[in-house]
Amino acid sequence: MNMMASASARPDCSQPRPAAPGSAAARTGNDMGEDLMTRRQVASLFGVTSAAVAIWARRGRLPEVRNEAGRPRYQRADVEALLRSGLRRRTR
Numbered sequence: 763m764n765m766m767a768s769a770s771a772r773p774d775c776s777q778p779r780p781a782a783p784g785s786a787a788a789r790t791g792n793d794m795g796e797d798l799m800t801r802r803q804v805a806s807l808f809g810v811t812s813a814a815v816a817i818w819a820r821r822g823r824l825p826e827v828r829n830e831a832g833r834p835r836y837q838r839a840d841v842e843a844l845l846r847s848g849l850r851r852r853t854r
Contacts, residue, residue, distance in 0.1 A: 799835065817835075819836075824844055
C-alpha cells in the first residue's frame with residue numbers, strides 16, 4: 763500500500779516558493795540555485811580536494827555563499843573566473 767500523498771493532494775508543492783531572506787538563493791538572485799556549484803563540484807573541476815576549495819574561500823580567492831541548510835556554494839561565474847585566471851594545483 764502506497765502511503766505517500768500525490769502531488770495533486772498537495773498543491774503547495776507544485777509552486778516554487780520565493781527564496782527566504784538571507785538564503786543563498788536570495789543573495790544570488792536565483793531561486794533554483796542553477797548557477798551555484800557545490801564544493802565537491804568545484805574541486806572536481808580543478809582536480810583538487812574539497813579542503814583546498816574551502817581554503818581558497820577562506821583566503822578570499824573564491825567567494826562563498828551558503829544555502830538554506832548552511833552548506834557552502836559557489837557561483838558558477840566566480841568559479842569560471844578563477845579557472846580563467848589560471849589557478850591550478852601546486853606540483854611538488
